Amino acid sequence: MISNNNFYTLDNKRLALFDNLRGFIIIIAIVANFINLFNKVPFYFHHANDINAIYIPDLVIPFLVFIMSILYFKNFNYNKEKNGLRIAIAKTIRRGVLLVTIGFLFGIINNLLKNPNTNFVVEYNFFIMYGLVLLLAIPFTFIKKPMIKTFIGFSFIIVHQLLLRINSYLAYTISIDCGGVIGLIPWLGLVLICGVIGELFFHDKKNFYIYSSIMIGIGLIFLVGYLLSNNNFFYLSKLRITSGYIFISLSIVLIIFYICFVLKFTNYKMVPLVSDIGKNSLIFFLYGGGIGEVVKLIYGLDNINNSYLFTIIAILTYMILIIVPAFFFYKYKVHIRF
Numbered sequence: 001m002i003s004n005n006n007f008y009t010l011d012n013k014r015l016a017l018f019d020n021l022r023g024f025i026i027i028i029a030i031v032a033n034f035i036n037l038f039n040k041v042p043f044y045f046h047h048a049n050d051i052n053a054i055y056i057p058d059l060v061i062p063f064l065v066f067i068m069s070i071l072y073f074k075n076f077n078y079n080k081e082k083n084g085l086r087i088a089i090a091k092t093i094r095r096g097v098l099l100v101t102i103g104f105l106f107g108i109i110n111n112l113l114k115n116p117n118t119n120f121v122v123e124y125n126f127f128i129m130y131g132l133v134l135l136l137a138i139p140f141t142f143i144k145k146p147m148i149k150t151f152i153g154f155s156f157i158i159v160h161q162l163l164l165r166i167n168s169y170l171a172y173t174i175s176i177d178c179g180g181v182i183g184l185i186p187w188l189g190l191v192l193i194c195g196v197i198g199e200l201f202f203h204d205k206k207n208f209y210i211y212s213s214i215m216i217g218i219g220l221i222f223l224v225g226y227l228l229s230n231n232n233f234f235y236l237s238k239l240r241i242t243s244g245y246i247f248i249s250l251s252i253v254l255i256i257f258y259i260c261f262v263l264k265f266t267n268y269k270m271v272p273l274v275s276d277i278g279k280n281s282l283i284f285f286l287y288g289g290g291i292g293e294v295v296k297l298i299y300g301l302d303n304i305n306n307s308y309l310f311t312i313i314a315i316l317t318y319m320i321l322i323i324v325p326a327f328f329f330y331k332y333k334v335h336i337r338f
Helices: 012-035 056-083 085-114 126-142 146-163 167-175 184-203 205-228 243-262 272-279 281-299 308-331
Strands: none
Touching (some): 012 056, 056 184, 085 281, 146 184, 146 243, 184 243
8 A cells, every 4th residue: 555655755766766767758759859850860760650660759658658657546546545536536637637638739739830721620649648548547547456457458459459450440540640539549558557567666576577577578579470470460550559569669668667777767866857857747848849849830840951960950959948947947946746
């Protein structure tokens, strides 16, 4: 059971690990999206889209879902124990609705930048997807047995994979970012599996290593199938949100997580600016994305065709624009919670 200590002092070293990792992945996410605007960067810094491959930016969403899902279940259980079930559910609904609202606003602005003469359209995005997944995950917080939660998570991912055989289902999935409403099925499955990993990480170290090793093994099976088989079941696609994409990404994320934990990446003082970005992840995600949208507005939608020198200067300037407010948050100990 979780004690009644303050959530941000409970298991402080382990929570610091998640803040540090979240800071790094937010930096990678916003920088990767910014780099995608330029065509003078290596291909593996662009999204693979639907070409049966995974590139670096394609790992961002699985990594975000991994960290946020672990903290989601921990936060829910803490609020339930401290304030009661109704408050825990109310806070989760508030957070989910907030993310969906931010996603709607972000989607409207993004669509207007792309198509200023079109009618009112909301462009589906990660915020809407994850906000809806948070709301859908509430009933599953009552499932206490890890194996049942794992079975349900696997079922969602595999069922989605099988439904991709239907042309109309596939066409819808790949036409909308994060798979649209249909994409909620595999993402919810991943959230449930990551929730189990988090519960074991905080409360059952031995089974955490066993369980996560099994997940890595499943990812390796999909990797071998991808390398040796032409079967569509092993197809890798972020747009389709295939099982191979989910499990191979999860394996890579877990290996990185293992390394960070073994290297004792569990101290806020180790990477202060990064941890402050992690503590204020939503603010920096929106801020970094906003800079990217401004650049799109000035130079065009994407694939800015300039010299290598211009590309390097632009990326370094972007990094400075991220570091400066991070230093301010660090110096004044700013922590904005939602």
